[in-house]
Amino acid sequence: MAPPFSSPAPLPSLAPDPHSYAGRSTARVSHLALALTVDFDHHTLAGSATWQLDNPAAATEVVLDTRDLHIEAVELLDKAGDTTPATFALGTADPTLGQALHVAIAADTSALRVRYRTAPTAAALQWLAPAQTAGTQPFLFTQSQAILARTWLPCQDSPGIRFTYEASLQVPAHLLALMSAENPTARSATGAYTFRMSQPIPAYLMALAVGDLAYAPLSHRTGIYAEPATLPAAMYEFADLEKMVAAAEQLYGAYRWEQYDLLMLPPSFPFGGMENPRLTFVTPTILAGDRSLTSLVAHELAHSWSGNLVTNGTWNDFWLNEGFTVYFERRIMEHLYGRDYADMLQVLGRDALHDTIAELGADSPDTHLRLQLAGRDPDEGLTEIAYEKGCALLLTLESLIGRPRLDAFIKEYFARFSFRAMDTATFLAYLRTELLDKEAGLEEQLHLGAWVDGPGLPSSAPAVSSSRFAAVEEVLHRLARGTAPGALVPATTEWSSHEWVHFLHGLPPTLSADELRPIDDAFHFTASGNAEISTAWFAHTLRAGYAAALPAAENFLRHVGRRKFLVPLYRALLATPDGPVRARAIYAQARANYHSVATGTLDSLME
Missing domain, CATH: 1.25.40.320 (Peptidase M1, leukotriene A4 hydrolase/aminopeptidase C-terminal domain)
Known part of the structure; x- marks a missing residue:
């Protein structure tokens, strides 16, 4: 196994994650070595996940999240790399959270290896027959957000826990394998692939895709993977991809992930896009032929700062990912296509927010920015509240202090907390220290409490028009x-x-x-x-x-x-x-x- 990568320490005093069992031990994973075989005949992944551990408090067990995984064996590795069988147990199964995997560890345990295979029905995995694709070959893709990584990988499945990884995959020789990592641009003759992600990421950003794919570069650091029949249309639609990256960097600092590629998925992909680092997954439904739906790609690109770089500590803090990203996305689109274009996006977003508030109920706690999702599937928080109410809060702040000050604040925020998790309480303290407390009456003008812990859309929200x-x-x-x-x-x-x-x-x-x-x-x-x-x-x-x-x-x-x-x-x-x-x-x-x-x-x- 390769030496561990450096990883920044998490911020102190983050709220516990109600959607992960990992908090039951202070031992944390820091680096993953993944080795899997992809079996299209049986719709399974099989192999091992070797986790390097950080255990400064000398915990006697480490806890991983699993769901519907068949655990075949667990081994402990000491500092010399020698292995011994581990004592482990699976907790009671929960339909949403899955099962905790408790592994007893010793003071000199530096790593553990879990040998496992996935279920054919693993919720994160979508196995497609050739008829469900644009070509003649089968296809596999993952969707790990919010807490589905545990259905294909035993992991500490919390957005507040980050790790680096390397992987080796064996797939059918006629297919190309990709991950949220450094990727190949051509097929391996043997179907064997290796990957490396040197920046620490949370488990929900683990991604895998295997299919009949081709690659076309768009610039020195951007390109598109797609099925051959779809690639020409995708190249036309996303011709401005490098301009988007450059615009984003002008706004909020350097792109920190080296490469930015898109993977055009088959139509069954459940979202518009997924911001997997280095490899954004996108739906073919944005191939409009006139580049008019590319704001979705601007959104996923913006996640390279908001979400991937600074990540919501728990899914109760989801607005910290999405509110900033929507605001950032529209600033990119304004930079490229003008204010009148971005104004249309703001109006459409505000309309969607009003519809969501009406659907959830004007007084519903689910219309608060800070959510309370314990005991529920965090997917219930993936609504326009996080996206559009979060964006509206930043628009309100912009209207009060002006764009230059807000831009400076956001740029410094991304720089200061890069590769770390952030919860709502910590963010509010930072916002007050860096902005609100420096101007008398500003927090009262903003009505911050009404935004974060109040229902609906506060009266301080500026109107949008087009x-x-x-x-x-x-x-x-x-x-x-x-x-x-x-x-x-x-x-x-x-x-x-x-x-x-x-x-x-x-x-x-x-x-x-x-x-x-x-x-x-x-x-x-x-x-x-x-x-x-x-x-x-x-x-x-x-x-x-x-x-x-x-x-x-x-x-x-x-x-x-x-x-x-x-x-x-x-x-x-x-x-x-x-x-x-x-x-x-x-x-x-x-x-x-x-x-x-x-x-x-x-x-x-x-x-």
Whole structure:
């Protein structure tokens, strides 16, 4: 095993993580040597995870998180590298948290090795048959956030615990393997690959993908992996990737991960993107053909600072990852495409926030920034509250102190706490010391308590508006006054996806099928192919029973696995008179194409 990498000490006094068993011992993992064989026939990973340990308090056991793993053996390694069998035990199984793996250790234990294999149903692993991909070969990808790393790796699965890693993988020789690490750009003739991640990361940023993949560089430090059939479209869509990285560095400091590549996944990926270090996973639903949905990539890039560099200490502090990232994302987009473009993103985000508050309830504690998720799946906190209310707090602070001061604060924050975890209490103390206490009355103007531990959107939030959306609203007014949809086409020829989505959101939800038909004839929404537009359109057509769009909507639900799109469309369908029967029939056919992150939500919805 290679020598340990250096890793910064965690901040003191972080809140305990209610979603990890690791806090039951003071012994911490510091470096991982992973050796796995990927078995597509049996849908399993098998091998070993060797963990180097930090044990300054001389704890007598180390505790790892596992879920549905078959533990075959555990060995202890002393400082000379000699191994002895370990005494270990698995705790009581919890459907969300899994089982604690308790391993007895001695004072001279420097490392432990767990030999294991995953279950075919491991929640983090998505095994795809060739028919579910863009090519002719099977595909595997992982989704570890929030606490699914433990389903494919025995680990201390808390965002507050960081480690470096190296890995060796054996995969079928005709496929390429990638990880959130230094990656190959061409296939190995033997299917053997090695990886190294020298910057410490938390377990939720562990990532693996195996498939028929090709690579195309976009600059000296950026590029794209995709299935060969998808690669040309992806190269066109993300031609500005290097400009995004450069813009981000101008805002908040050097990019600290050397390489920034994208991996274009098959449609079953449950999220828009996942910010795995050095290798962002992205959904093909952002291949709009006009580069209008690339703000999603700006978001995942921004995570290279907010989240990957400075990480929420627990999932109760999720807003510290996402609020900063949304704010940062929109600053990148403004730098590249102008203020009027970024304004559209702010309005869409604010609309989504209002919808989420209405859905959760205006007084719900789930609309607080600081969440209380103990006893629940942390996925319940992955809502627009963390993203958009968090961003709105930073917009409010910007309005009070100005951009230059806020930018200086954020840049120093990322630099000071690089490769460390941060919880809400520690951040608030830092914010007060560095900004709020330096100006009398500033915290009262900000209404900080109402943001962090209060419901809804505080009154201090600045309004957001968009001149480009004002033009969209004028078209909507003309339509409402009786102008034929076909006559409105000339006013819409230069619209981006964002303007079309705003238009569709502005249509009355009570439109009948007969009223939707001429709109479709004019703008061809049913045949759009743009996932954002399709989702907004199909929500109307499903509610209204517009039969002409039903085959396209059903095809969309069967082939797109992004949870953001699936949930509103299934909800719209379930709310119609014959919708429950139709929705369950579609879901029965499509469920195998969805990741467990999506089915976990949709199973409950169907019930």
